[in-house]
Amino acid sequence: MAQEEYTPSTLEDFVVNNSVFVLFHEVGHLLIGELGIPILGKEEDAADNLAALLLIAAETVETDQVLIDSADGWFLSDAANTAETFEDAEFYDVHSLDVQRAFQVVCLMVGADTEVFGEIADNVGLDIDRQESCITDFGQTSQSWNAVLEPFLAPEGHSTEIYISYDPTENYVGVQELLRSEEILELTAHFVLQDFALPRPVTLRVAECGEPNAFYDPDPGEIIFCYELADHFAGLYAFAETLDG
Numbered sequence: 307m308a309q310e311e312y313t314p315s316t317l318e319d320f321v322v323n324n325s326v327f328v329l330f331h332e333v334g335h336l337l338i339g340e341l342g343i344p345i346l347g348k349e350e351d352a353a354d355n356l357a358a359l360l361l362i363a364a365e366t367v368e369t370d371q372v373l374i375d376s377a378d379g380w381f382l383s384d385a386a387n388t389a390e391t392f393e394d395a396e397f398y399d400v401h402s403l404d405v406q407r408a409f410q411v412v413c414l415m416v417g418a419d420t421e422v423f424g425e426i427a428d429n430v431g432l433d434i435d436r437q438e439s440c441i442t443d444f445g446q447t448s449q450s451w452n453a454v455l456e457p458f459l460a461p462e463g464h465s466t467e468i469y470i471s472y473d474p475t476e477n478y479v480g481v482q483e484l485l486r487s488e489e490i491l492e493l494t495a496h497f498v499l500q501d502f503a504l505p506r507p508v509t510l511r512v513a514e515c516g517e518p519n520a521f522y523d524p525d526p527g528e529i530i531f532c533y534e535l536a537d538h539f540a541g542l543y544a545f546a547e548t549l550d551g
């Protein structure tokens with residue numbers, strides 16, 4: 307596709323786009339858990355890679371913007387952690403560092419399509435030699451995921467039952483309204499999950515959890531996206547505006 311210009315996201319788009327990436331990431335955990343997919347390396351990295359690959363493959367302006375906003379989200383999250391020195395960073399965390407997650411998404415983007423994403427990679431400072439090796443990374447990552455997922459693609463007529471719930475909330479009514487009106491759970495179900503023959507019904511839920519997070523819970527087979535996390539993304543957007551100003 308020919309992608310010329312990206313306009314900066316509004317607050318709402320930024321929140322929704324970062325939330326969508328997280329949901330796709332959790333779908334990665336869910337597929338790994340429900341389908342028993344072997345993972346060589348960090349599962350968190352594998353889940354990030356799958357989310358990025360699904361979005362890259364869609365090749366729409368909207369999905370490209372999800373990728374860009376998600377990478378921005380991690381760069382901002384990294385910048386917001388200014389209280390921490392490099393030595394204090396959580397190198398032992400199950401996730402790679404925020405800045406590494408940001409660069410990995412951009413690496414896969416530019417590895418998939420230099421023409422569309424080259425300028426973005428330049429802008430975030432992804433070294434040109436690395437941009438070239440990202441082409442190999444993208445090919446290997448996408449072949450690997452395709453190979454492990456192929457046997458589980460839903461045959462004609464198969465439909466996995468996917469339950470959806472935007473749980474009641476007192477503290478995040480505005481966030482709930484936004485996520486529901488943008489149908490982020492329906493999008494996740496239709497865009498990704500229904501392509502796979504899952505062995506049992508699964509649930510996608512947005513709920514108040516007491517922390518800005520998202521989870522795949524293998525028992526009972528559900529993804530929980532916390533209202534607090536969407537609220538956290540709104541905070542990052544506000545933080546970005548203080549940087550611009």
Ligand SMILES: [Zn+2]
Nearest residue numbers: 331335350353
């Ligand atoms: Zn994860």
